Amino acid sequence: EDDLVWYIRNGRKQLVVPLDFWRRVIYTYHDAPMAGHPGRDETVQAITTLYYWPAVNRQVKTYVKYCLVCASTKKGGANQERAPLRPHPPQRPWQCISLDVMGPYPVSKKKNKYLLVATDLCTKWIEAEAVPEVNTRRVLKFLESIYNRWGYPEQ
Structure with a gap:
């Protein structure tokens, strides 16, 4: 229909995304300023409401796994609880x-x-x-x- 390929599953139409556009679609739903770096499941859910390609789950999982922003801010990343920056506070005046x-x-x-x-x-x-x-x-x-x-x- 209109030179587009549609995937129909459970009565729902999804636009089939060519291989060359997978990364752009994932970026739009994960990295773009209004996306907010949602987790893997939220990203997959948002994408699959409109789009389809055979490896969408695997591609999104890999993409989110290697997202530098997520790695530095999500659980297990840079914001996880750490030891205090100064484990040995100064003991006397003018030490530091x-x-x-x-x-x-x-x-x-x-x-x-x-x-x-x-x-x-x-x-x-x-x-x-x-x-x-x-x-x-x-x-x-x-x-x-x-x-x-x-x-x-x-x-």
């Missing part, structure tokens, strides 16, 4: 610090729009400095001023 750059913020009267923040991870003591721009020289100068007052952290 963190450094953050915050901004850009609205420009202040002194022309600053960024904030450099160093935090002692044991005591949560904060050292901060407002700066107009962030570059290597500015960060090193900030760290040098902290090290001159408190010494170098162990880590």
Whole structure:
């Protein structure tokens, strides 16, 4: 009918998809922005409401199995429960610090729009400095001023 091949099963018509278009159909129902990366069964169900090809179940299973987005976000992927990032918290002050750059913020009267923040991870003591721009020289100068007052952290 209209140069299209239809598969009729249980009174339902499904458009037969040529081999060259299988991947495109699976992409549309699994990866496309509005698809939302449903699981294998949901993807098969959505596809088979309109389309048919002999290996649809196997093709979708393989496609979803190797989907990088699903592998990194579904159960067993990157979002599965893991050990804490810091299994050994610092035991004494100035053992370990963190450094953050915050901004850009609205420009202040002194022309600053960024904030450099160093935090002692044991005591949560904060050292901060407002700066107009962030570059290597500015960060090193900030760290040098902290090290001159408190010494170098162990880590």
